[in-house]
Amino acid sequence: MNSRGSGGRSNGTLPQTKICQFKLVLLGDMAVGKSSLVLRFVKGQFDEFQETTIGAAFLAQSVCLDDTTVKFEIWDTAGQERYHSLAPMYYRGAQAAIVVFDITKPETFERAKAWVKELQRQASPNIVIALAGNKADLAEKRLVEYEEAQTYAEDTGLLFMETSAKTAMNVNELFLAIAKKMPKTDTQNPTHAARHRGVNLQDPDAQSSRACCGGN
C-alpha cells in the first residue's frame, strides 16, 4: 500500500503474479557493511515495491522475477561479538541469509566462516546462504583474495559474490541470485487483497467522495 508515495501512480498495475515472501537475515562482523549493502539494494529499487519501515535494521523489499514477485523481509543483526548469542533469535525461521565480510579485513572472513558453520548447523536446513565479500571498491587494500573466498564458497555450497555497497557493484545481482534460488510458492499474498481495497461504491454514503474523484 503505497498510499503515501507519489500518489499519482496507478495502483492496479501490478501483474497478477505469484507473490512469495521470505525472511532473510544478515550476519557478519560489525562494520562490514551489512546495512549499507541492503540499503543500496532497497534504495536502488522501484518505489512501488518498497515498504516504509521505521529504520534500517528491518527493511522490506520486493523484486520481480519473471512471473514471481519475491518479497524479502530483511532482518539485520548486530555484528558485535558480545551480541553473538542473540543471533539465533534472528535467524530462526529465516529462509535466506547473507553472510557479509570485508575483503580488507581477514578476521571478518574468518568470522563469516563461523557464521556459515553455525547457520548450517542450527538454522533451517533449506536455508539459502550467500556469502558477500563487501567493500570490493577498496581493491588496493584487499587482504582476502577472491579465489580464496570463491573456493570456500564452492566447498560449502554457498552463493558467493564480491560486492560494493558504495559503487552498487553486484548488489542487485546478489539479491536476484538469492531470489532465483528460493523455492517459489504462490502464497496468495494478503497485501494483494489490500491493494485492491479502495472505494466502496456500495456504500450509500460514498456519494461525496465519488463527487470528488469522478472528475465531473
Next chain:
Amino acid sequence: MAVHSAINGTTAIPWRSSRRKLSLLEQLRGCQEAWCPGAPWDREGAHAAICGTPAGSFLVVRDSVTSQPSLLCVSAGGENDPVLDYNIKSINKVFQLSESRLSFSDLAELVLFYSFTRDVLAVCLSIPQCIYSVTDKNKNRLSQLEPKMWLCTPPDQQTDEMTHREPSIVMCSIQLTSTNGALCVINPLYLREHGDDWLTNRATGTQCAMLPSNFRRERRLTTTRTWAGAGIHTKRAISLEQEPSAASTESSGLTRAKSADSPQCPLTASPPAVPTGVVLRRPSRDAACSQENRLSTESLTPPTPLNLGSLSGTVSEVQHHGSPVPMSPHRVSWIEDGVWQSPPRPSSLLQPPSLELDSLSISSIEEEQESQMQSSTIHHPSAHRLADKVLHRLSAVSQALGGLVSQKKRLINRVQELSERKGGAFTDNVKGFIEMTLKCGVDSERLTGSEFLQEVRSSLTSLRETLLDHPEIQTVLDSITDLSDLEIDSLVELSLHKVALKPVSAHLYSCIRNSRTNDGTFERLQSNLRLLEKNKLAELGGSAGVGVPDNVTLERIQQRWTSMHEAYSPNKKVQILLKVCKSIYHSMSANASSAGTVFGADDFLPCLTWVLLRCDVVTLQIDTDYLMELLDPTQLKGEGGYYLTTLYASLYYISSFRPRMAARQLSVEAQNSLNQWHRRRTLHCNQSRRSKNRRTFRRQPSRDRGSKNLETNTESNNESAKGNDSVDVNSEQQPEGTEMLQPLTEERERGQRVEDESQMSNPALDHHEQGTVVSEQESRQSVCAAEGQKDYCK
C-alpha cells in the same frame, strides 16, 4: 473568464491571463539557482551561510560529483543551533527527502511543499519575501538572485506579502477522504493541467479563517484541510475570478475548514490566501459536520477578539507540539487540523489491525502520544480536545487506508454483544476462558509462566475460531469482501482482545511477574542493570558518533513504555513498541555527529540496550513476555516481529550479562532460552477461517493434550530428538479423524513461519504432503499466505 468547456467529461478550468502574477512555484523555479546553487557551494558553505538565519531558511546543496541536488540544509533558527541536513534522493527524476515517502517531480515542488508542510522536517522551509513580488514582467529578476540574497530576508516579514499572493498550483494529488473509508485518488495529470483551484480556492469568504496572518507558521502545521466533497459541484460551477465575492455570498455547499488554508482574518480584510493545499483530507463525516455547524455559527457572528483568543490558544497548542520542537518529526500528511471539534470517539480504543503496520510507516500516527503528553504537561484547557483529535486521527488513518472502520466497529460491537448475550454459546466460552484463566496461574505450580501464557494463547485462538464459525459473525464478515483471510482473522482477533483479554490482563501480568521472580530473571536484570547502567553507548558496542536520546526524549520513551504496559491488546503494545523504536532511530541520527548516516542493527541494538538500561526493565520484561506469547502468531513476522525480537534480545542481553564470560560461548541460559523460544513459537497455530476442519473451543481439551505432549517431549528430549515430536503428535491425533488436519496445519505452521525447520525431518514432511495435498487445499492457501518457502506446497 468563466469559460467552461467539457473535455472528456471533465470541466476544464481556463488558465489565467498571461499578466497574472507568477505562481509561487514558478517563482521558485525561476530562482532555483539562488536556493540550489551549483559549485562551489557545498555543505560547509551552505551551513556557514545559513547559520544564524531565521528558522526555516534553507539551501539545497548539489552533489559535488553528480551535481544532482543531494542535501537540504535548513536553519533551526537559533544562533547556536546546528544547521539541519536532510538527504534528497532523486530516482528517475523524482525527488524526495530520504526520510519521507512523498516524492515530487521537480525540486521546486519539493521545496514548495515543505514550505507549507513540515512533514519530516523540524521546521517548515521559509521562502524569502523578495520573490513574491515577481510577476511575469520582471521575472528576470529572479534569475539574478543569489544564495546570499536568498537567505537575507527575514522570513517574518514575508507573512503579509504571502497572504496577498494569488494561489499557486498545487502539486500533490493524493485525495484522501476518510468518510466511508473511500480512498479517492485524483489523477495528477488533471491537476497538472487544471490546477486544483477548483478544490481549494473557494472558502476564502465568509468562512474565512479567523487566524491572524502572523499565524502563518502555525497554519503551515495544519496543512490538511477538511473538505466536503458534496460542495464540490457548487464550487466548480463558479468561476475562479468571481471570488472572493462569490465565495462570500455562497454559503450553502461549502464546508471547507477555515483554519488551514485561510489564514487571514476577515477583520483585516485580507485577500485570498495562498492555498496551502497539498494533501487534502477530510476527517470523517461526523467531524466535518460538527465543523460545518461551527462554521455556520461563526459566519453568522463576526469574530471577536475573544474568538481570536481562543483560537490562537488552540493554535499555539498545536505549535507547542509542532514546530518549535525540532526533534520530533511531525507528519502533517495525516489529519491534524488543530481546531476541529472533538469528533465522536471511536467505540473502542482498539487499534486498526496491525496488518497495516507492516506495510505502513507509523510515522504518520506517531505523534498522538506526544501531543497527549505535552498538552497535559502544559495544562491547556483544551488538552482533551487534542487527545480526541489524535484518537480521531488514528482512526482516520485506518479509515482512509483500510476502509474498514465501519465494518470493524460493527464487528467489534457484535463480538462484544455476543459475549454478553445471556445463554449464548460464545458467552459461555468467554466466561469459561476468563474463569479458567483467572483460576489458573495462581494455584498451579506445575506451569511456568510461558506455558501458562501459551495455553491462554491457544484458548484465544480457539475462541477466535468459535467466533469465525458463528453465523452472526459470518454475516458481518461476509459483508467485508476485500480482505484476505489473514486480515479477517486479525480483525476478529482484535475484537476478541477486548472481551477476553482485557478482563484477564492484570492477572496475566501478575502471573508473569511471579514466574519471572521465581526463575531469578528479575533479580539478574536488576543487578546487571546496576552493573551496566553507567555504560556509555560505546561500551555497549555502539560505534562512535551515534546519538542517544536526550533526557526529554528519554522521558517520553519511558512514558510510552508506561502506556504500553497499560494496553492490554498485544497489537496495541506492538504499535507502541514501534513508536519507541522510531524515536530511538530519530535520536540516533538527530544527535549523531555526522548527518545523513543510516543506522542498522549494529547500532540500533546497542542503542536500544542503552535506552532499556534507563527504563523499568522489570515491567518491560513482563510486557515482552506477554507479547511474545500472546501476540497473534501472524503478527510475529514483519516489522513488529523484528523489533519485538530485538526488545527480547536486548533484555536477554542485560539479564544474562556476565562481565568476563566469553561472549561466543552459548551459555546454558541461552540454550534454555532458545528452547523456550522454540516452544513458544511452535505451539500456536493460525488457522484460516475457511479451513474446513475447524477446531472449536469445545474441542479444546484434545488439542491441549497434544500440545502438552509436545511440550513434555520438548523438555525431556534434547534438540536432536525434537524432530520426532511432530510425528508423535500427528500419530496420536490421527484416530480423531476429522481433526487430523489440524495438527498438520500446525505442523506446517511450525515449519513455515516459526523456526526450527532444522528439527523437522524431511520424510515426515513428505508424508504429510501426500496426505494433505487435496484435502487441505483451502487452508493451505491462507496458511501459506505469507511465507511460501516450503517445497511441500508445490
